[in-house]
Amino acid sequence: xxxxxTLVRLTLILFPVACYSQTTYLPKDDKAYILLDRLxxxxxxxxxxxxxxxxxxxxxxxxxxxxxxxxxxxxxxxSKTDLYNREGIFRNNLxxxxxxDRLKYASKKPVAKSFYKTPANLYExxxxxFDLIVNPVFQFTVSKEKSNDQRLFLNxxxxxxxxxxxxxxxxxxxxADNQERDPLYVQQWISDRRxxxxxxxxxxxxxxxxxxxxxAEGYFTFKAAKFIDVSFGYDRNFIGNGYRSLFLSDFGNPxxxxxxNTRIWKINYQNLFMELQSATIPGGDQLIPKKYAxxxxxxxxxxxxxxxxxxxxxxxxxxxxxxxxxxxxxIFYRSIEQQNGSFDNSLAGLDLKANVAKQFQFYGQFLLDxxxxxxxxxxxxxxxxxxxxxxxxxxxxxxxxxNLDLQVEMNRVRPFTYSHGDSxxxxxxxxxxxxxxxxxxxxxxxxxxxxxxxxxxxxxGKLIRYTQxxxxxxxxxxxxxxxxxxxxxxxxxxxxxxxxxWKTNVTYASLLVSYELRENLFLEFNAIFRxxxxxxxxxxxxxxxxxSLGLRWNxxxxxxxx
Numbered sequence: 001x002x003x004x005x006t007l008v009r010l011t012l013i014l015f016p017v018a019c020y021s022q023t024t025y026l027p028k029d030d031k032a033y034i035l036l037d038r039l040x041x042x043x044x045x046x047x048x049x050x051x052x053x054x055x056x057x058x059x060x061x062x063x064x065x066x067x068x069x070x071x072x073x074x075x076x077x078x079s080k081t082d083l084y085n086r087e088g089i090f091r092n093n094l095x096x097x098x099x100x101d102r103l104k105y106a107s108k109k110p111v112a113k114s115f116y117k118t119p120a121n122l123y124e125x126x127x128x129x130f131d132l133i134v135n136p137v138f139q140f141t142v143s144k145e146k147s148n149d150q151r152l153f154l155n156x157x158x159x160x161x162x163x164x165x166x167x168x169x170x171x172x173x174x175x176a177d178n179q180e181r182d183p184l185y186v187q188q189w190i191s192d193r194r195x196x197x198x199x200x201x202x203x204x205x206x207x208x209x210x211x212x213x214x215x216a217e218g219y220f221t222f223k224a225a226k227f228i229d230v231s232f233g234y235d236r237n238f239i240g241n242g243y244r245s246l247f248l249s250d251f252g253n254p255x256x257x258x259x260x261n262t263r264i265w266k267i268n269y270q271n272l273f274m275e276l277q278s279a280t281i282p283g284g285d286q287l288i289p290k291k292y293a294x295x296x297x298x299x300x301x302x303x304x305x306x307x308x309x310x311x312x313x314x315x316x317x318x319x320x321x322x323x324x325x326x327x328x329x330x331i332f333y334r335s336i337e338q339q340n341g342s343f344d345n346s347l348a349g350l351d352l353k354a355n356v357a358k359q360f361q362f363y364g365q366f367l368l369d370x371x372x373x374x375x376x377x378x379x380x381x382x383x384x385x386x387x388x389x390x391x392x393x394x395x396x397x398x399x400x401x402x403n404l405d406l407q408v409e410m411n412r413v414r415p416f417t418y419s420h421g422d423s424x425x426x427x428x429x430x431x432x433x434x435x436x437x438x439x440x441x442x443x444x445x446x447x448x449x450x451x452x453x454x455x456x457x458x459x460x461g462k463l464i465r466y467t468q469x470x471x472x473x474x475x476x477x478x479x480x481x482x483x484x485x486x487x488x489x490x491x492x493x494x495x496x497x498x499x500x501x502w503k504t505n506v507t508y509a510s511l512l513v514s515y516e517l518r519e520n521l522f523l524e525f526n527a528i529f530r531x532x533x534x535x536x537x538x539x540x541x542x543x544x545x546x547x548s549l550g551l552r553w554n555x556x557x558x559x560x561x562x
Contacts, residue, residue, distance in 0.1 A: 025058055031520075032092070092520070094121070094133075133162050134161050141558070145546045148184055150181060154550070159176075173218035177215075180211055195432050196213055197437070200213070217254050231257070240365055243392075244411050256275040267300055276290070292326075295313040309351040313427075380495075390411045414478070417481070442499075449462075467505050476489040505534075510561070522552045525547075528545065529544075
């Protein structure tokens with residue numbers, strides 16, 4: 001039985017009645033996340049927003065978090081820019097406001113009486129038992145890269161639709177047609193992996209380096225019980241508080257998923273079941289082999305300011321069917337995986353998050369793929385010691401400068417982490433990692449500065465430095481998680497440390513200046529510097545600078561931060 005039919009039937013059997021108010025979710029990189037992070041840190045203790053490790057965030061949870069913050073602290077601690085961002089959130093979530101509150105955001109001069117009745121939405125309907133919002137999506141960017149005569153560009157057009165039915169079912173759909181030609185380091189990434197970063201199937205477009213792809217996402221949501229949200233559709237998910245995630249990121253292509261999220265007392269518990277695509281060479285009419293993932297994440301508020309999370313995941317390949325033993329929403333997956341013969345790829349993890357002094361957030365993740373204690377004691381660099389660690393911190397209103405927010409993050413992942421004994425059960429989807437975009441065998445440090453000097457302005461700088469031991473001469477040093485980690489791909493058992501192999505250093509720096517011309521319409525200037533050097537033979541060095549100017553409307557910014 002196909003996974004789509006299985007999940008639909010399972011949903012109908014387990015959750016036949018949806019009788020509570022329903023929500024949709026904030027899209028990837030929505031501007032609202034900036035204020036949500038700030039409010040959670042400012043509130044510090046026992047906030048509705050404290051369960052922020054699983055994204056996308058529910059729109060209802062977001063609004064309830066804002067209401068809770070204002071009830072407890074008022075608005076006196078919010079800057080002019082924070083208040084502007086707050087109003088933007090309400091303008092963009094009118095279906096959850098009362099008819100009286102919606103009137104506050106009515107446009108003075110709608111277009112042709114039916115369009116832009118409010119500043120944020122092209123077309124909207126709010127009647128009994130039905131809410132509908134329709135908006136265009138658009139992004140056009142032109143870029144110039146040093147020492148590259150190609151014309152670089154991004155051209156995206158489409159629309160999204162969202163709403164509610166009878167206050168019981170939420171729905172969302174996003175459609176966009178895209179053509180782009182990216183900087184040379186991104187073109188090399190596409191050539192190596194036969195995939196566009198963050199997207200799936202693509203075609204070549206015009207001259208060399210251009211790609212053409214269609215992006216479609218969508219889902220339905222409903223409440224199975226007062227505390228249980230159910231989502232089924234095709235989209236991305238993210239687990240963590242960092243810029244990166246070692247558990248599950250939204251870097252890759254969307255996938256089919258069924259998500260059950262239970263939020264009650266001091267607990268947020270998420271079950272996520274996904275259908276993924278095995279690695280393949282795209283092209284022609286073919287059925288791409290499927291594989292599947294099941295993920296549990298339990299987030300517990302240990303104190304009013306400290307959260308601890310427990311994570312487990314299993315990736316497995318079956319001949320176009322889901323393994324029903326992994327549908328158990330509670331049992332430890334490693335036990336099931338062992339009962340099945342220890343054939344699948346199981347991972348476990350621990351995460352922590354602490355909000356401190358109403359200005360700081362400290363977070364971290366520890367991912368355990370596999371280890372042998374005796375080999376750790378020997379310090380032999382055994383290939384079976386596969387783990388990753390993340391440590392990070394956020395500092396809002398830094399140095400008493402309002403809306404100056406800083407973030408520092410470190411990620412280290414040992415060789416062969418996320419890989420498996422075959423080329424199927426690795427932690428990937430459609431030729432891309434679904435955790436950290438670098439795969440494995442790397443050490444990375446990230447610094448981010450975000451400053452909003454005025455309500456419509458944002459300045460953001462990123463500085464990233466990483467070292468990775470890349471594979472060379474057909475020898476697997478553990479960075480390419482698509483390769484099987486068994487002989488003959490792995491030629492030895494010992495001597496593997498982070499950076500082993502073709503040692504490569506990469507420095508990435510970017511500066512973004514963004515101005516919101518009108519609601520959700522941004523004029524943006526972006527500059528990127530990237531330098532890549534290999535420190536072991538063959539020694540190479542390559543650097544580039546890219547300058548871009550773009551217009552973005554109702555969609556996330558396309559970035560290639562690797």
